[in-house]
Amino acid sequence: MKIKKRIAAIILLGCCAGLTTPAIAQKKNKLKKGPNISLNISAKKDSIKTTYLNLGLLTNIYRLQGVGINAISSVAQSDMTGFQVSGLASIISGLGNIARNTSRGVTIGGLMNLADDQAQGLQIAGLANIAGKSQSGIAIGGLMNVSAEKTDGAQIASILNISGGTARGAQIAAIGNVGINVNGMQLSAISNIAAAKIKGL
Numbered sequence: 001m002k003i004k005k006r007i008a009a010i011i012l013l014g015c016c017a018g019l020t021t022p023a024i025a026q027k028k029n030k031l032k033k034g035p036n037i038s039l040n041i042s043a044k045k046d047s048i049k050t051t052y053l054n055l056g057l058l059t060n061i062y063r064l065q066g067v068g069i070n071a072i073s074s075v076a077q078s079d080m081t082g083f084q085v086s087g088l089a090s091i092i093s094g095l096g097n098i099a100r101n102t103s104r105g106v107t108i109g110g111l112m113n114l115a116d117d118q119a120q121g122l123q124i125a126g127l128a129n130i131a132g133k134s135q136s137g138i139a140i141g142g143l144m145n146v147s148a149e150k151t152d153g154a155q156i157a158s159i160l161n162i163s164g165g166t167a168r169g170a171q172i173a174a175i176g177n178v179g180i181n182v183n184g185m186q187l188s189a190i191s192n193i194a195a196a197k198i199k200g201l
Contacts, residue, residue, distance in 0.1 A: 034060035038070060059086075064099075074098075080115075081105055111142075119147075128157075135163075144173075151179070 038056020042049070049062035059070045063078040074086035080099040085108045097107050103115040109125040119131040122138050128146065129139040135147040138154045145155040148164045154172070155161035161171040167179030167186075176191035185201040186192035 034058075034075060036060045076103075079104070080107065084108070086110060134165075 036056075036059055038054055038059045040051045040059075040061060041053040042051045050065050051061045051063065051068070052066035054061060054064060054066075054068040054070070054074070057071050058073050059068060060075045061068075061077065064076040064080045064082060064084060066082045068074050068076070068080070068082070068084045070086045072087055074084050074097050076084065076097075076099045078099075079102045080097075081104040083106045084097050084099075084103070086097050087110050097103070097109045097113045099107070099115045099119075101116055102118045102120065103113070103123070104120045106122045107113045107115075107119070107124070111125060111127045113119070113123045113125045113129045115130070116132040118134050118136065119129065119139065120136045122140075123129040123135070124140045126142040128144045129135070129141045130146045131139075132148050134150045134152070135145065135155065136152045139145040139147075139151075139156070141155075141157040144157045144160040144162070146162045147155070150165040151163040151167045151171070152169060154170045155163070155167075155177075156170075157173045159173060159175045161173045161177045163171070163179040165179075166181040166183065168183045170185045170187070171177035171179065171182075171192075173188045174190075176188050176193065177186040178193045178195070179186065180195045182194040182198040183200055186194070186198075187201070
């Protein structure tokens with residue numbers, strides 16, 4: 001329940017900044033209606049609606065397993081495995097990539113990358129990378145990186161890195177780093193916080 005409250009607070013902050021994000025609740029294997037101006041290559045008889053190649057302006061697909069490149073937005077309502085890039089906007093007028101469950105591979109968003117569950121691999125965003133549960137790999141955010149539960153790897157941001165649970169690896173930011181249990185390195189000019197314990201630098 002704490003995770004949902006944290007995600008709700010992050011989304012509320014995004015709305016206050018002029019970004020809007022979609023409601024996250026989805027029925028399993030049901031595609032939520034949304035704009036889709038793209039070329040999709042998928043299996044005809046695939047019961048879980050997997051897309052393997054996606055190129056276009058706006059995309060709203062259930063699951064991406066391969067490559068997705070879009071000028072404006074890229075929304076994978078379930079899992080994303082592979083390479084996902086979007087230029088400007090996500091679902092309504094927010095900006096970035098959204099994977100409603102797990103994002104695996106390389107995710108590059110003009111402003112934001114959001115994985116409701118886990119973000120695994122490389123995430124690069126102009127503003128923020130947000131994972132509802134955990135980030136594994138490297139997250140490079142223009143302003144901040146947020147992981148609600150744990151971080152394994154590196155978080156690099158110009159302002160702030162937050163790990164709501166255990167942070168293993170490195171957190172590097174100009175202003176501050178926050179973790180509950182830190183096992184590794186926190187490096188910032190102003191503040192490094194390990195709420196429970198720190199092991200390392």
